[in-house]
Amino acid sequence: xxxxxxxxxxxxxxxxxxxxxxxxxxxxxxxxxxxxxxxxxxxxxxxxxxxxxxxxxxxxxxxxxxxxxxxxxxxxxxxxxxxxxxxxxxxxxxxxxxxxxxxxxxxxxxxxxxxxxxxxxxxxxxxxxxxxxxxxxxxxxxxxxxxxxxxxxxxxxxxxxxxxxxxxxxxxxxxxxxxxxxxxxxxxxxxxxxxxxxxxxxxxxxxxxxxxxxxxxxxxxxxxxxxxxxxxxxxxxxxxxxxxxxxxxxxxxxxxxxxxxxxxxxxxxxxxxxxxxxxxxxxxxxxxxxxxxxxxxxxxxxxxxxxxxxxxxxxxxxxxxxxxxxxxxxxxxxxxxxxxxxxxxxxxxxxxxxxxxxxxxxxxxxxxxxxxxxxxxxxxxxxxxxxxxxxxxxxxxxxxxxxxxxxxxxxxxxxxxxxxxxxxxxxxxxxxxxxxxxxxxxxxxxxxxxxxxxxxxxxxxxxxxxxxxxxxxxxxxxxxxxxxxxxxxxxxxxxxxxxxxxxxxxxxxxxxxxxxxxxxxxxxxxxxxxxxxxxxxxxxxxxxxxxxxxxxxxxxxxxxxxxxxxxxxxxxxxxxxxxxxxxxxxxxxxxxxxxxxxxxxxxxxxxxxxxxxxxxxxxxxxxxxxxxxxxxxxxxxxxxxxxxxxxxxxxxxxxxxxxxxxxxxxxxxxxxxxxxxxxxxxxxxxxxxxxxxxxxxxxxxxxxxxxxxxxxxxxxxxxxx
Numbered sequence: 001x002x003x004x005x006x007x008x009x010x011x012x013x014x015x016x017x018x019x020x021x022x023x024x025x026x027x028x029x030x031x032x033x034x035x036x037x038x039x040x041x042x043x044x045x046x047x048x049x050x051x052x053x054x055x056x057x058x059x060x061x062x063x064x065x066x067x068x069x070x071x072x073x074x075x076x077x078x079x080x081x082x083x084x085x086x087x088x089x090x091x092x093x094x095x096x097x098x099x100x101x102x103x104x105x106x107x108x109x110x111x112x113x114x115x116x117x118x119x120x121x122x123x124x125x126x127x128x129x130x131x132x133x134x135x136x137x138x139x140x141x142x143x144x145x146x147x148x149x150x151x152x153x154x155x156x157x158x159x160x161x162x163x164x165x166x167x168x169x170x171x172x173x174x175x176x177x178x179x180x181x182x183x184x185x186x187x188x189x190x191x192x193x194x195x196x197x198x199x200x201x202x203x204x205x206x207x208x209x210x211x212x213x214x215x216x217x218x219x220x221x222x223x224x225x226x227x228x229x230x231x232x233x234x235x236x237x238x239x240x241x242x243x244x245x246x247x248x249x250x251x252x253x254x255x256x257x258x259x260x261x262x263x264x265x266x267x268x269x270x271x272x273x274x275x276x277x278x279x280x281x282x283x284x285x286x287x288x289x290x291x292x293x294x295x296x297x298x299x300x301x302x303x304x305x306x307x308x309x310x311x312x313x314x315x316x317x318x319x320x321x322x323x324x325x326x327x328x329x330x331x332x333x334x335x336x337x338x339x340x341x342x343x344x345x346x347x348x349x350x351x352x353x354x355x356x357x358x359x360x361x362x363x364x365x366x367x368x369x370x371x372x373x374x375x376x377x378x379x380x381x382x383x384x385x386x387x388x389x390x391x392x393x394x395x396x397x398x399x400x401x402x403x404x405x406x407x408x409x410x411x412x413x414x415x416x417x418x419x420x421x422x423x424x425x426x427x428x429x430x431x432x433x434x435x436x437x438x439x440x441x442x443x444x445x446x447x448x449x450x451x452x453x454x455x456x457x458x459x460x461x462x463x464x465x466x467x468x469x470x471x472x473x474x475x476x477x478x479x480x481x482x483x484x485x486x487x488x489x490x491x492x493x494x495x496x497x498x499x500x501x502x503x504x505x506x507x508x509x510x511x512x513x514x515x516x517x518x519x520x521x522x523x524x525x526x527x528x529x530x531x532x533x534x535x536x537x538x539x540x541x542x543x544x545x546x547x548x549x550x551x552x553x554x555x556x557x558x559x560x561x562x563x564x565x566x567x568x569x570x571x572x573x574x575x576x577x578x579x580x581x582x583x584x585x586x587x588x589x590x591x592x593x594x595x596x597x598x599x600x601x602x603x604x605x606x607x608x609x610x611x612x613x614x615x616x617x618x619x620x621x622x623x624x625x626x627x628x629x630x631x632x633x634x635x636x637x638x639x640x641x642x643x644x645x646x647x648x649x650x651x652x653x654x655x656x657x658x659x660x661x662x663x664x665x666x667x668x669x670x671x672x673x674x675x676x677x678x679x680x681x682x683x684x685x686x687x688x689x690x691x692x693x694x695x696x697x698x699x700x701x702x703x704x705x706x707x708x709x710x711x712x713x714x715x716x717x718x719x720x721x
Contacts, residue, residue: 001025017097020059024098027086027106035084042081046109049073050090052099056242059090059099061112070116077117085109104165111179115171122172122179124164130181130192131156131163134208134355138348140415141362142355145192145206149303152206153179153194155337158246159209159299169194204308205300205358208351211246214295215266216328216341219273220256221286231257237276243269247297247339249328258328260341266291295327296347299339300354306335315340318357321500322447323471324350346445353447363396366719367449369403369412369441369472373426375564376477377406377454379708385419387712397719402446404429410437414446434459442470450502450718452711453478456567464503468495473502475714477707482508483581486593504714509536509582510681510701512710518697519589522687529590531686531694532648536582538679538702539566539573544642545677547632552625558618565679565702569614574605576644576662583646583660586683592650592658602663604644640666643673672696679703 004022008014027046035043049069052059074083087106090099101108107124114122131153134142148156150173157166163181172179179194224230231250234257238245247260261269270289280286305311312331315338319326329340342350356365368384370377384399391397400416404426411417411429418425430436441451450473453460461480465488468474473496476482482489482505496503506516519529535541542565546556557574560566566573573579580599587594605624609617635641645665650658667673676682681701684694700706 020100021098023100024089027089031084031086038082038084040081042083044073044083044085046086046089047091047098050101050109050112051093052090052101053093056239058242059092059101061090061101061108062093065093066112067116070113074113074117085113104168107165107168111168111171114177115175118175119172119177122168122177124168124179124181125184126163126181127183127185128163128181129183129186129189131161131207133206134351135210138351139355141365143362144189146190147198147201148192148194148206149198150194150196151336152301152303155299155301156207156209159211159297159301159337159339161207161209163192198303201304203302204304204311205302207301208354208358209299209301210347210351211262211297212344212347213263214297214341214344215261215263215269215291215293216258216295217261217266217269217273218256218258218290218292219277219286220290221277221280222255223280223285224255224257233276234259234273237272238269241268241272243272247328247330247341249330249341260297260328260339263293266293292327294344295341296344296350297339297341298347298350298354299337300358301337303336305338312338314357315354317500318353319350321471322349322353323499324353349445349447356448363392363398364719365398365400365448366715367400367402367446368715369405369449369451370401371403371405371410371437371451371453371460372455372457372478373404373406374454375704376707376711377452379704380452380454380711381419381422383708383712388419395719399715399719402444402449403441405432405437408432410440412440412444414444434463438463438466441472442466445470449473450475450715452476452715454708454711456480464492465495468492468499468501468503471499471501473718474504475711475718476503476505477507477711479505479508479578479581479585481505482588483584483596486588486595489588502718504717505585506714507707507710508585510683510697510699511538511703512706512713513681513683513697513699513701515586515681515683515697516589518695519586519685522685522689522695523589523591527690528688529648529685530650530652530688530691532583532586532590532646532683533673533686533694534583534586534646534681534683535643535673535676536586536646536681536683536701537573537579537644538681538700539570540579540644541676541681542679542702544644547628547642549629549632552622553628554621554625557621564704571610571614571617574603575610576601576603579644579646579662583648583662586646587648587658587660590648592648594648594658594660598660600659600661600663602661604664635666638666639669641674643667643676645673 031043035041051062051065053062087109088100090101092099111122130144131148132142132144136142150169154166154169176196180191182191183189219234243261243265245259245261250257270291273289277286281288316326324342324346327341331338370381373381388399391399401419402414402416403412404417404422409426409429409432411426451467453476455478458480461478464474464481481492492503509515539560542560543556546559547553557570561570580596583599584594584596609620643665646662648658648660673682679702680699682698684696686694
């Protein structure tokens with residue numbers, strides 16, 4: 001070897017022949033060492049019986065000659081000896097020069113010998129536990145596949161699974177010799193067994209494999225339609241150049257054929273194809289080769305796919321809902337492999353969403369971004385924390401909080417944030433910036449993701465459109481988006497439908513009460529909402545239930561703030577703004593086009609109280625106490641109560657003719673609203689079906705715990721789809 005190196009140094013040239021000789025020394029030396037260390041070790045020289053011939057510039061096995069030589073070399077095989085054979089190296093059948101079999105050649109050598117000698121099993125010892133359901137570097141939940149068929153193993157190998165060298169499988173497959181893949185560094189692990197038929201195999205998909213650095217070359221032209229021999233010319237040309245094609249997709253109209261090659265082969269492939277079809281390109285009958293690089297090829301593999309209808313539909317539907325476009329696809333008639341090409345930037349997302357969708361993962365994962373950790377957001381995080389283990393055990397669902405934001409900071413972690421310690425982690429995060437947070441969330445490009453807004457921020461609500469366009473579902477406790485101008489509201493809903501994601505905002509009205517869902521169900525079933533009468537402000541109901549001779553109006557407002565029933569600024573509640581937003585949302589859900597400006601307002605606090613600072617408001621508020629007390633005494637004598645009522649009433653004969661209003665009303669004894677206690681909400685729905693006896697929905701309409709629970713329920717509704 002020293003002499004060879006000196007020769008290379010002298011002539012400043014390294015030929016393929018010399019390179020093959022140099023790299024052979026690793027196998028030659030190591031096999032001598034191992035044979036010397038092993039008891040009863042007998043070293044065999046692979047170059048004596050593994051023979052190659054040259055084809056398209058590559059050394060390939062001469063199968064017939066090698067078989068005869070292996071039989072001759074091992075004719076005196078005995079049970080007492082351990083035979084040590086250097087893999088990877090061979091000898092040219094004509095020149096007898098040292099050659100090598102390339103990557104994985106040691107596995108291939110072992111397979112050839114095992115097949116010729118009719119071995120009971122071929123064991124491949126490597127540095128992993130076996131074949132995985134996907135690349136564990138990309139998918140944390142990937143796990144070892146216990147058993148694979150020869151075909152499944154071959155398909156996974158061809159599409160990027162580097163556990164064993166693909167040609168290794170063929171020699172032993174023909175002889176029906178099983179292959180066992182084991183981990184040298186973890187010998188106790190059972191590994192993966194590869195054999196002809198898998199018993200009790202009920203999984204349609206066994207694994208997902210991928211190839212980075214894919215280029216797609218499209219051969220297209222009208223002259224291809226119905227012309228025999230075009231594809232032969234394509235593949236012959238590429239074969240003569242030694243370029244491997246690992247995927248082919250052809251339109252049924254025959255006017256285009258797309259082929260997948262590795263990025264490093266793309267330029268050469270396009271060049272030789274342009275040369276082959278130069279005449280057709282010159283006349284315009286065909287177009288120059290179109291090359292698209294920076295792609296990735298993914299394959300889902302499993303022999304049971306051919307027995308399971310809907311696999312392809314589920315595959316493409318899952319990718320579509322995640323905003324991933326399929327550029328090209330191919331499926332063989334054997335139905336053991338569906339291959340497709342995507343933008344390389346979406347490889348991680350594609351692998352994760354498919355692994356999750358086809359139940360290869362131990363858990364279905366929902367990745368959550370929680371924005372706002374005040375009263376509602378903080379309670380939501382606590383509810384998620386306490387339910388995480390239960391959901392994983394009972395529903396096989398993992399709620400993975402990958403982002404948290406408050407007014408000061410935000411933090412993102414693809415692997416999940418520890419909810420026992422999130423406040424400390426958040427303090428070390430990025431400074432709060434709406435645009436920066438939006439860009440970072442989009443850049444994460446994470447699968448099955450949901451943005452959860454527990455703020456009352458208009459800036460945050462403005463982010464929904466971007467998130468939905470990037471296939472991130474939105475769950476909003478924030479009422480601003482759904483009550484904003486009608487066209488924006490409609491665009492959010494339409495975008496969610498078009499992108500196959502979800503825009504959920506049940507807690508916008510009634511906290512955890514199923515009001516919006518009920519209206520949706522009624523309308524979807526063909527019913528028509530004719531009238532909505534509702535007490536929608538838990539804050540105002542609390543205020544007018546608390547007011548008494550010894551509890552003045554100003555004190556009830558202060559109590560509502562202290563009990564966290566009101567918005568941080570109670571003027572939002574007292575101005576009717578909150579109720580108007582809720583009424584607008586319900587009216588829209590009922591199928592009517594309405595803006596906030598269309599709602600008639602009959603308020604009980606003068607406009608001047610909504611001007612100035614919050615401190616000015618608290619100072620002036622007691623000035624209203626005397627008037628409220630005088631009016632309260634009259635109500636008490638008449639056995640009536642105050643209720644701030646939101647109303648939508650439509651003309652039965654003209655659905656476009658409807659009115660909306662909010663007003664403080666005097667409710668008599670016996671009315672459904674009279675006995676409403678605490679901060680409860682109540683909604684009466686008069687419909688074409690529920691006309692004589694309106695439908696009534698009643699319950700807690702405010703409070704952090706019930707609102708958080710409603711948000712949680714929206715999240716779970718997305719998880720269960």
